[in-house]
Amino acid sequence: MPGSPQFTRRSFLAATGVAALGTALGGCGSSGTAPAAAVAPVSQADIDKAMATPTELTFWTWVPDIDQEVALFQRKYPAIKVTVVNAGRGTPAYTKLRTALQAGTGAPDVSQIEFQYIPTFTITDSLLDLRPYGAEALRDKFIDWTWGQVSGQGGEVWAIPQDTGPLGLLYRQDIFDRHGLKPPATWDEFADAARKLHAADPQVFLTNLAGNQAAAWHGLMWQTGAKPYTVSGASDISIKVNDEASKKLAKFWGGLAQEGVIGTEADFTDGWYAALNNGKYATWITAAWGPVFLAGAAKSTAGLWRAAPLPQWNAAKPASGNWGGSTTAVVKTTRNPIAAAIFAQFLNSDPESAKLFATKQFFFPATKALVADPGFVGDTPAFFGGQQVNKVFADVGSTVDPTFGWPPFLDQVVTDWTETVGKSLTAKTDAVAALDQWQSRITTFAQGQGFTVR
Amino acid sequence: MRRSTPLTIVMLAALAYFLLPLFWLVVASTKSTEDLFTTFGLWFSDAPQFLTNVGSTLTYDDGVFVRWLRNTVIYAVVSASGAALLAAAAGYGFAKFRFRGQAIMSSAVLGAIMVPATALAIPTYLLFAQVGLVNTPWAIILPSLVSPFGFYLMRVYAQDAVPDSLLEAARLDGAGEVRIFFQIGLRLLAPGLVTVVLFTLVATWNNYFLPLIMLNDPNLYPVTVGLAAWSAQAAGGGSGGNSDILALLLTGSTLSVLPLMAAFLLLQRYWQSGLAAGSVKQ
Numbered sequence: 001m002p003g004s005p006q007f008t009r010r011s012f013l014a015a016t017g018v019a020a021l022g023t024a025l026g027g028c029g030s031s032g033t034a035p036a037a038a039v040a041p042v043s044q045a046d047i048d049k050a051m052a053t054p055t056e057l058t059f060w061t062w063v064p065d066i067d068q069e070v071a072l073f074q075r076k077y078p079a080i081k082v083t084v085v086n087a088g089r090g091t092p093a094y095t096k097l098r099t100a101l102q103a104g105t106g107a108p109d110v111s112q113i114e115f116q117y118i119p120t121f122t123i124t125d126s127l128l129d130l131r132p133y134g135a136e137a138l139r140d141k142f143i144d145w146t147w148g149q150v151s152g153q154g155g156e157v158w159a160i161p162q163d164t165g166p167l168g169l170l171y172r173q174d175i176f177d178r179h180g181l182k183p184p185a186t187w188d189e190f191a192d193a194a195r196k197l198h199a200a201d202p203q204v205f206l207t208n209l210a211g212n213q214a215a216a217w218h219g220l221m222w223q224t225g226a227k228p229y230t231v232s233g234a235s236d237i238s239i240k241v242n243d244e245a246s247k248k249l250a251k252f253w254g255g256l257a258q259e260g261v262i263g264t265e266a267d268f269t270d271g272w273y274a275a276l277n278n279g280k281y282a283t284w285i286t287a288a289w290g291p292v293f294l295a296g297a298a299k300s301t302a303g304l305w306r307a308a309p310l311p312q313w314n315a316a317k318p319a320s321g322n323w324g325g326s327t328t329a330v331v332k333t334t335r336n337p338i339a340a341a342i343f344a345q346f347l348n349s350d351p352e353s354a355k356l357f358a359t360k361q362f363f364f365p366a367t368k369a370l371v372a373d374p375g376f377v378g379d380t381p382a383f384f385g386g387q388q389v390n391k392v393f394a395d396v397g398s399t400v401d402p403t404f405g406w407p408p409f410l411d412q413v414v415t416d417w418t419e420t421v422g423k424s425l426t427a428k429t430d431a432v433a434a435l436d437q438w439q440s441r442i443t444t445f446a447q448g449q450g451f452t453v454r
Numbered sequence: 455m456r457r458s459t460p461l462t463i464v465m466l467a468a469l470a471y472f473l474l475p476l477f478w479l480v481v482a483s484t485k486s487t488e489d490l491f492t493t494f495g496l497w498f499s500d501a502p503q504f505l506t507n508v509g510s511t512l513t514y515d516d517g518v519f520v521r522w523l524r525n526t527v528i529y530a531v532v533s534a535s536g537a538a539l540l541a542a543a544a545g546y547g548f549a550k551f552r553f554r555g556q557a558i559m560s561s562a563v564l565g566a567i568m569v570p571a572t573a574l575a576i577p578t579y580l581l582f583a584q585v586g587l588v589n590t591p592w593a594i595i596l597p598s599l600v601s602p603f604g605f606y607l608m609r610v611y612a613q614d615a616v617p618d619s620l621l622e623a624a625r626l627d628g629a630g631e632v633r634i635f636f637q638i639g640l641r642l643l644a645p646g647l648v649t650v651v652l653f654t655l656v657a658t659w660n661n662y663f664l665p666l667i668m669l670n671d672p673n674l675y676p677v678t679v680g681l682a683a684w685s686a687q688a689a690g691g692g693s694g695g696n697s698d699i700l701a702l703l704l705t706g707s708t709l710s711v712l713p714l715m716a717a718f719l720l721l722q723r724y725w726q727s728g729l730a731a732g733s734v735k736q
Contacts, residue, residue, distance in 0.1 A: 060670070062687065064696065086672050088683040099576060099667045103583035106670065268689040273491040273697070297697040299488045 042132045042338060050338035057082045057340055060097065061112035061328075062089035063361060069353045073346050080339050082110075091411065094120070101126050101333065109334040110344055114326045115149040116218070116406045118158050119231065121329070123408035128330040129156040133341035138349050146366045148402030150327055153231060158329060160348040163363035165287025165324035166397040167219045169308045170294060172301070173385065175204065175282040183308035187252060190311040197282060198261040207283040208263035208275065209253055211426035214417040215323050216267075216285065222321025222404045223310060224249045229407040237407070238454045239442050242435040248313070254424060254431025264425045273297055285310065287323040288364035288393035295383040302383045307392040309399075320396045321404070325366070364393060371397060407442070409449065416441040476711075483507055483705040487698050507705040514699075519706055521673055522680035526659060527713070529591065529676055533598035534655040538647050541601050545608025545646075546639050550621060560609075566602040571657075575664045582668065593668035594676070598658045604650035611646035612639070648724035652717065659714055677710040 059070070059082050070082050085108065087093050094117060100106040101124065113121065121127050135157040139147050146161035171183060179200050184190040194206035210216065221228060226245040230238040240246075256262045263281060265272055275281050276298045284290060291307060298305075312318050328344040330337065347353055348366065357363040358376055370376050371394040380386040407413050416438055424434035446453050474496075481498055482490060484507065489499040511519050548560055578597050582588045587596070616639050624634045640647070662678040669675055672683070681703060688699045 062683075064687070085670055086683070087670050088679075088686060090686045092666055092682065092686070096667055096670065099579055100583075100588075100670070102576075103580050103588070105583045105586075106588050108670075270491075270495070277488075277491045293697065296487070297491070300492050 040132060041134070047133070047338055047342065050336070051077050051342060052079050053339075055080050055336050055339045057110060057334075057336060057343060058085060058108040059083065059110045059112075059343070060085050060087040060093070060108040062086060062093060063112060065360060068360060069347055069356050072350065072353045072356070073343055076346070076350075077339075077342070080343065082343060087111075097121075097331075098124075101331070104333070107331050107333050109336060109340040110328060110330055112162070112326055113159060113329045114324070115146075115161075115322070116215070116410055118150065118327065118329065119406045119408040120410050122152060122156075122158055126332050127158045128332045128334065128337055128341065129158065130160070130330065130341050130344065131155070131157050133338060133345070135160065135341070135345060138345060141349055141367050141369065143366055143368055143371065143397055143400075145322065145397075145400040145402040145404075146325075148404075149322075159327035160329075160344050161325070161327050161366035162348045163289070163325045163357060163361075164322060164366050164397065165219075165289050165364060166322050166393055166400050167216075167223060167285065167287055167310050167320050168290075168393050168396050169283055169285055169310055170290055170305050171283040171308060172279060172304050173306045174304045175279060181282075183306075184311045186315050187311045187313055191252070191256060194256055194261040195259065204279065205261065205263045205281055207285055208265060208267070208272070208281045209257070209285070209425060210267035210272070211264045211422040212266040212418055214414040214422065217417060217421065219287070219321035219323035220249055220253075220285075221246055222401060223319050224313060224321075225319065225401065227404065229405050229413075231405065231408060235450060236452045236454060237446055239407070239439065239446060241413075241442065242432075242439040246435060247432055250421065250431040250435045254434075257425045257431070258428045260428070277301060287325075288390075288397070289324055289362075291381070291384065291389045291393075292362040295381065303385050305384050306387050307384060307389045309392065309396050318399045319401065320399045322400055325364070364390075407446075409445065412445050413442055416445070479704065479708050479711075483701075483708040485701065485704075487701045490700060490704075504705075507701055508709070511702045511705045511709065514702055518672060519677075519680065519702075519709075522675050522677045523710065525591075525674060526676040526678070526710070529594045529598070529661075529665075530655050530658040533595050533658040534651045536595070536599045537601040537604055537654040538650040540599060541604030541608045541650050542612075542640060542643050542647055543635065544605050545610075546612045546616065546635060546643065548605075548609045549612035550616065550618070550639075563602050563605055567606065571597070571661075572663045575667055578664070579667050588668055589670050589674065591674065594658070594661070594665050597664060598654065598661070601650065601654050601657075604654060607650060607653075608643065608646055612643060615646065616642045645724045648721050652721055655717060656714060677706070681706050681710065 057080060061084060067084055070084055074080065074082060087096055087108075089112075094113075097107065097111060100108075118127070129152070138160065142161050143164070146164055150157060150159045150161055152158055169183065175197075176182065179197055181193050181197065184193050190206070197204055197206045218228075221241075224245040226240070226243055226249070228239065228241040228243070228246065230240075232238070242250075253262075257264050263275070265275070276284065276294065277300050279301070284294065286294075291305075294305065295302070309318065310320050328347055330340040330344050334340045348357075351367075351369065354365060354367050354370055355373070355376075358365045358370055365371055365376065371390075377388060377391040377394050379390050380388055420434045420438040420441065421431060423429075424431045443453050478496060481496060484502040484504040485493065485499050486501070486503060486507075489501065493499040544563075548556065574597070579588060579593075582593050582596075587593050620638060620642075621634060624638055629637070659676075660678060661676070662682065665676050665679050666682070669679065672680065675683070684699055684703045684706065688697055688703055
């Protein structure tokens with residue numbers, strides 16, 4: 001509708017398209033503005049018929065060796081052939097998926113998507129609501145907060161959780177012992193320990209809060225009880241990345257960074273890996289996938305690490321956040337919605353398949369059954385001195401708030417965070433002021449994209 | 455020419471600036487993932503294992519790296535030879551013939567040099583999606599076949615390197631225009647042709663964004679996209695993160711620059727004479 005004085009958000013998004021957003025927020029032209037079909041359950045007879053009809057599904061995922069889990073599905077449904085395509089991970093993979101959706105051809109039937117990216121695909125109406133295919137019945141199998149993450153504002157089920165990353169604290173027992181420290185129960189104790197440790201040994205920092213890692217910051221916001229993004233309706237969003245909870249967080253970390261008693265170097269870099277190996281940092285605030293990752297990245301420190309829950313703001317009401325983890329979603333353009341939806345559900349809820357993810361890929365599970373499974377939580381890895389690390393993170397998982405939500409333009413939010421808050425941490429400037437800059441940048445961006453910001 | 459000490463120092467600094475990263479890469483590709491983090495970056499560790507790394511790189515995931523390398527060679531060689539031939543034909547035509555609209559077309563092509571190929575990647579994807587060419591090798595080769603810069607170079611080169619009198623003599627002897635181009639023009643243009651081949655070879659070899667969005671099948675990836683996928687897997691944390699693959703990533707990077715270095719050393723004779731072409735008006 002060029003020439004019309006009032007652009008609707010959707011037409012505006014479609015017009016700005018790929019280039020303006022960097023990542024295609026632009027709607028899939030063909031799907032138009034038609035309202036989602038009412039939720040009428042697909043009958044069991046239809047499902048049985050579809051699952052017995054020879055069908056080919058394409059599944060984009062970055063998970064190594066996922067063929068094993070897919071094979072379980074194909075054993076149960078021999079008529080369905082699933083082609084697994086490793087289409088990469090992270091921003092490049094999502095760019096690829098968006099480009100294919102934009103073109104209306106080349107997109108897979110089923111795709112691996114991280115929790116925080118789900119809203120960036122539902123805003124363009126690109127995912128299939130799984131409720132008609134029996135997804136609701138799975139709700140009780142999954143840990144509460146994971147189901148909250150995949151649920152839409154209208155109760156839609158946009159994806160099935162696969163793995164998770166509740167936040168905890170990995171620490172060097174030897175360094176703690178040497179300086180008479182114990183895992184801090186509160187953030188106040190944590191700050192005291194940071195000052196004490198750095199004063200005792202100026203080469204060592206209690207932890208590193210990476211200035212490039214917006215995902216960890218969001219996890220900490222989550223723990224603090226912030227509700228930074230709330231989408232309501234089709235184009236209304238409330239952005240509060242500088243609310244009281246977030247200000248408390250920024251004051252805490254910005255203060256420690258300004259005092260110089262914590263590190264702020266970029267993570268997953270050469271220097272950071274070296275620091276984890278040589279004991280420059282006594283802790284790593286990380287997610288439940290961290291222990292396995294660390295065991296591979298810091299082999300020289302085997303046996304020295306232990307796990308503990310995050311320090312708390314209120315020790316009487318323990319809370320945590322999440323960092324990472326992913327889901328299986330069905331792409332709306334699929335020509336085989338039933339087979340695709342059943343596949344997404346089977347892959348993550350079938351006990352055998354879900355267990356395989358935990359034991360072969362070392363994923364931290366999303367199902368209640370597995371985090372209570374003695375075989376899983378009873379594991380005692382030597383890297384952590386025989387501690388039941390999974391048990392620590394399983395307990396943390398039940399304290400994660402299920403109502404935390406993500407923005408539909410995550411990439412922009414992450415970029416802006418790195419340039420404001422992240423920069424203030426590394427530059428030792430006022431982190432609370434940086435929070436306000438972050439807020440105003442996202443607000444301006446959202447308005448520019450046609451959102452009503454409240 | 456007199457030796458200048460300050461200039462020598464500047465050049466040595468520049469040399470170090472360009473060679474140190476390469477040296478780091480070579481050193482790093484001899485280390486295990488553990489040694490990468492625990493030993494000094496610019497020197498070898500106590501237990502160099504370059505061959506072990508090469509072995510694991512070439513065999514990881516059923517030898518997918520070898521496929522990537524082969525794909526890159528195919529894409530780069532086909533694109534480079536095709537682009538050189540097209541650029542030579544077009545440059546020769548523009549230099550040696552007068553036709554209507556020549557000035558406008560020439561400006562249009564020159565203007566195209568200013569448009570980065572990356573900016574065209576997504577429109578190209580949408581076009582290719584319409585005709586079913588995405589996720590095929592053609593999606594990489596076809597856009598690489600046109601090189602505005604190559605055209606410009608060949609046009610300037612043809613102006614000087616192919617004498618009009620020679621063409622006239624050939625015409626008087628009864629040769630057709632096509633035969634003149636292939637048997638006389640192309641031979642005289644050879645040094646310029648090599649330059650264009652090298653430019654396009656490097657451009658296609660290093661092309662990342664176009665194959666990233668065009669190709670979904672890892673078996674069709676070129677080395678650039680494949681290594682980026684490994685990098686994401688090694689350094690992302692999150693689900694399926696695996697830092698053990700870092701050693702393979704570095705070894706793969708080393709292996710992937712070797713063929714380009716070989717191509718440059720072998721062809722540099724031609725490419726130098728091609729570069730200087732047109733710099734002085736005769």
